[in-house]
Amino acid sequence: MANIHLVGGEKGGVGKSVVARVAAQYLIDHNLAFLGFDTDRSHGSLLRFYAGYASPVVVDRYESLDAIVEAASDNPDKRILVDLAAQTHEPLVKWMDESGVLEMAGELGITLNYWHVMDSGRDSVDLLKKLFDRFAARLNYVVVLNQLRGENFDLFDQSGERERALGLNAKIITLKRLHEPVITKIDAGSTSFWAAKTRSETDVKGLGLLERQRVKMWLRHAYEQLDSVGI
Numbered sequence: 001m002a003n004i005h006l007v008g009g010e011k012g013g014v015g016k017s018v019v020a021r022v023a024a025q026y027l028i029d030h031n032l033a034f035l036g037f038d039t040d041r042s043h044g045s046l047l048r049f050y051a052g053y054a055s056p057v058v059v060d061r062y063e064s065l066d067a068i069v070e071a072a073s074d075n076p077d078k079r080i081l082v083d084l085a086a087q088t089h090e091p092l093v094k095w096m097d098e099s100g101v102l103e104m105a106g107e108l109g110i111t112l113n114y115w116h117v118m119d120s121g122r123d124s125v126d127l128l129k130k131l132f133d134r135f136a137a138r139l140n141y142v143v144v145l146n147q148l149r150g151e152n153f154d155l156f157d158q159s160g161e162r163e164r165a166l167g168l169n170a171k172i173i174t175l176k177r178l179h180e181p182v183i184t185k186i187d188a189g190s191t192s193f194w195a196a197k198t199r200s201e202t203d204v205k206g207l208g209l210l211e212r213q214r215v216k217m218w219l220r221h222a223y224e225q226l227d228s229v230g231i
Contacts, residue, residue, distance in 0.1 A: 001076065001109045001110070001111060002072040002073065002075065002076040002078070002079075002080065002108070002109070002110045002111070003072075003079050003080065003110070003111045003113060003231075004068060004069070004072050004080040004082065004105070004110060004111070004112050004113065005023065005079060005080065005081050005082065005113045005115060005231065006082045006084055006092075006112065006113065006114045006115065007019050007020040007023065007081070007082060007083050007084060007115040007117065008084035008088065008089065008092075008114060008115065008116060008117065009084075009115075009116050009117035009118060009124065009127065009144075010084075010086060010087065010088070010089045010127045011086060011119070011123050011124060011127055012086035012087075013086075013119070013149065014117050014118060014119040014124060014146060014149055015117055015119070015146040015148050015149050015175070016083065016084060016085075016086075016117045017040070017043075017045035017046075017083055018045075018146070018148060018175070018183075019115060019117050019144055019146065019175060020036075020045060020046055020081060020082075020083035021045055021046070021049055021050070021192070021193065022175070022193065022219070022222050022226070023081055023115075023226065023231060024036060024046060024049075024050045024053060024081060025050075025192060025193040025194060025219070026222070026223055026226050026231065027079060027081070027231070028050075028053075028194065029194070029223075032079060032231075033075075033077060033078040033079070034053065034078050034079040034080065034081050035053065035054075035055070035071050035075060035078050035079075035080055035081070036050055036053045036054035036055070036081045036082075036083070037054065037055055037056075037057045037067070037068055037071075037080070037081070037082045037083070038054050038055070038056055038057065038082075038083045039056075039057045039058075039059050039082065039083060039084050039085045039088055040083065040085035041056070041058070041085075044056065044083070045083060046081070046083045048190060049190065049191070049192050050192060054083075055067070057082070059084075059085070059088045059091045059092060059095075060091050062095055062098075062099065065092070065095045065099075066099070068080060068082060069101060069104065069105065069108075069110065072105075072108070072110045073108050073110065076109075079231065089127075089130075089131075093134065102138055102139075111140060112139055112140065113139070113140045113141070113142060114131065114135075114139045114140070114141055114142070115141075115142040115143075115144055116128050116131060116141060116142070116143050116144065117144045117146055118143065118144060118145055118146060118149075118153070118156065119146060119149035119150045120149065120150025120151065120152050120153050120155065120156075121150065121155070122155055124156070125155050125156050125159045125161055128143065128156075128161050128165070129159070129161055129164075132161070132164055132165070132168065136168065137168055137169075140169075140170075141165060141168060141169075141170035141171070142170065142171045142172075142173060142229050143165050143170055143171070143172045143173070144173055144174075144175055145172065145173070145174045145175070146175045147174060147175060147176050147177040148175060148177055148178060148183070151177060171228065171229045173225040173226070173228060173229060174225060175222055175225065176218060176221050176222070178214065178215070178218045179211075179214055181211075182196075182207060182211050182214055182215060185207055185211070186207075186215075193215065193219060196212070196215050197212050197215040197216050197219065198212070
């Protein structure tokens with residue numbers, strides 16, 4: 001059975017692309033075949049960091065979005081990883097509704113998984129509620145509490161959406177905080193997480209010994225979280 005993983009959250013700056021990159025690195029490190037699609041025309045992270053695995057997708061062109069489902073149908077042995085840019089929810093929903101994507105996925109034996117990446121703000125909670133209101137149990141959900149964008153998720157806990165998520169059989173995982181200068185160096189060097197943790201100390205764009213160790217520890221925890229989801 002093919003799996004499509006839509007990594008979104010709608011709001012800009014919540015860390016969707018970091019989660020997509022971690023998922024891509026996880027699949028590579030575990031020798032799991034996948035195809036990536038990137039919807040960000042200007043700052044596509046999958047295209048930048050994992051160019052050999054990713055293709056661009058234009059969300060306001062149905063034939064471009066169609067390629068995601070067709071790839072899943074043609075490659076049932078590969079995971080399909082889609083990095084959704086900010087403000088792509090409405091065109092994505094319109095495409096899904098008018099094209100009967102959920103019905104077609106069911107007929108083809110394709111599982112649709114939506115990864116809602118959250119920061120600690122109210123907007124992320126409101127957008128999760130909107131997502132649940134729109135699709136209810138028609139999608140599989142992974143709620144990602146991204147501590148890179150805030151460590152206090154009391155608003156989520158108090159909103160009632162955590163209980164609602166669990167009632168919809170959603171998985172809730174945490175992406176731990178990583179020292180910000182480390183992420184900055186990784187992005188400045190345009191490196192994958194694998195390159196970041198293995199790059200030579202003598203390379204001026206690389207990380208120091210303990211910085212690389214922090215990346216390894218951070219990835220280890222992230223992989224444990226992904227293991228619990230079963231990507």
